[in-house]
Amino acid sequence: RMIKRQMQCRSDLGRLNAPFLAIYESLIPAEEEKAKQKQLLTLLERLVCTEWPKARLYLYGSCANSFGVSKSDIDVCLAIEDMDVNKSEILLRLADIFQSDNLQNVQALTRARVPIVKLMDPVTGLSCDICINNVLAVVNTKLLRDYAHIDARLRQLAFIVKHWAKSRGVNETYQGTLSSYAYVIMCIHFLQQRRPAILPCLQEMETTFSVTVEGVECAFFDQIEKLRDFGSCNNETISQLVWAFFNYWAYRHDYANSVISIRTGNVISKQGKDWTRRVGNDRHLICIEDPFQVSHDLGRVVDKYSIKVLREEFERAADIMQYDPNPCGKLFEPY
Numbered sequence: 001r002m003i004k005r006q007m008q009c010r011s012d013l014g015r016l017n018a019p020f021l022a023i024y025e026s027l028i029p030a031e032e033e034k035a036k037q038k039q040l041l042t043l044l045e046r047l048v049c050t051e052w053p054k055a056r057l058y059l060y061g062s063c064a065n066s067f068g069v070s071k072s073d074i075d076v077c078l079a080i081e082d083m084d085v086n087k088s089e090i091l092l093r094l095a096d097i098f099q100s101d102n103l104q105n106v107q108a109l110t111r112a113r114v115p116i117v118k119l120m121d122p123v124t125g126l127s128c129d130i131c132i133n134n135v136l137a138v139v140n141t142k143l144l145r146d147y148a149h150i151d152a153r154l155r156q157l158a159f160i161v162k163h164w165a166k167s168r169g170v171n172e173t174y175q176g177t178l179s180s181y182a183y184v185i186m187c188i189h190f191l192q193q194r195r196p197a198i199l200p201c202l203q204e205m206e207t208t209f210s211v212t213v214e215g216v217e218c219a220f221f222d223q224i225e226k227l228r229d230f231g232s233c234n235n236e237t238i239s240q241l242v243w244a245f246f247n248y249w250a251y252r253h254d255y256a257n258s259v260i261s262i263r264t265g266n267v268i269s270k271q272g273k274d275w276t277r278r279v280g281n282d283r284h285l286i287c288i289e290d291p292f293q294v295s296h297d298l299g300r301v302v303d304k305y306s307i308k309v310l311r312e313e314f315e316r317a318a319d320i321m322q323y324d325p326n327p328c329g330k331l332f333e334p335y
């Protein structure tokens, strides 16, 4: 199935840049939305500190990694040292505090894989998920944000891919398709692989930032201002990259043998990671290595049914990018 068709890139891609850039721009959140996020964070900080004066709140996920489209929910991490109390108790206490301050739809999900409290703030209209001491998520958020600041094409590509995935219903981890986080990693990997490369591999460079979280050393180069020209030898435009991204996942990626790894800046072998067979619920049908938790396959949510759905969607997108005279219409058509 791999390389079913070698596609020769269509010749009129240039005229598609303007429409893709217009879609990208329409998805960028307005400044006013950023202000509302700050406002909500300030309110939550005030409420949390009355109970735990030393606690701190961090934004993570798409509101902090620069891959957030407008009207996204915000993800907040509560960092609290006092871990004598267990997470469930803290979450339930948080839910109480929020409820008595007129926040709405307050729910403590203590049994979720990542336990959270959900709420909606009627003043800003924003919804928010709060987790506890999920420091790895705060650090991977910084890694993604640093990559976004190296070359503008990453943010453009990731917005378009996320918009496509949401429109086509393949951004639903509970249905076996991929998280936004996984799609952004796929975009970073793809831009590391272009020749000349559009993105470097920050984890293979000199360490300028390092923290150890839950026994995992997270180290990478974060002096991004020194990398401003990194991708300038590569002139590919957004329409070429969208075309090539879908072509890669439709026809070029070796699903049977390869793992994508932004940690190494390369494709690595499934064999080497012992990801060749199903272990428990991890089927490893599409392998995306987490940059820090390297034993963690972001594709593990994908099952034998949803892999088919995903690959058909990649092929559909690749074919539209190749043959459709007006791909921007068809590509994002609701499924």
Ligand code: ATP
Pocket: 060, 061, 062, 063, 065, 067, 068, 069, 072, 073, 075, 136, 137, 138, 140, 141, 179, 180, 181, 182, 290, 298
């Ligand atoms: P959206 O705009 O769709 O909300 P998002 O960037 O917030 O996108 P999510 O997939 O909701 O992405 O994940 C939020 C954050 O949670 C990610 O930025 C990442 O820090 C963390 N995260 C999500 N999934 C994982 C995972 N499987 N392993 C480690 N961290 C994860």
Ligand code: MG
Pocket: 061, 062, 063, 072, 073, 074, 075
């Ligand atoms: Mg989110």
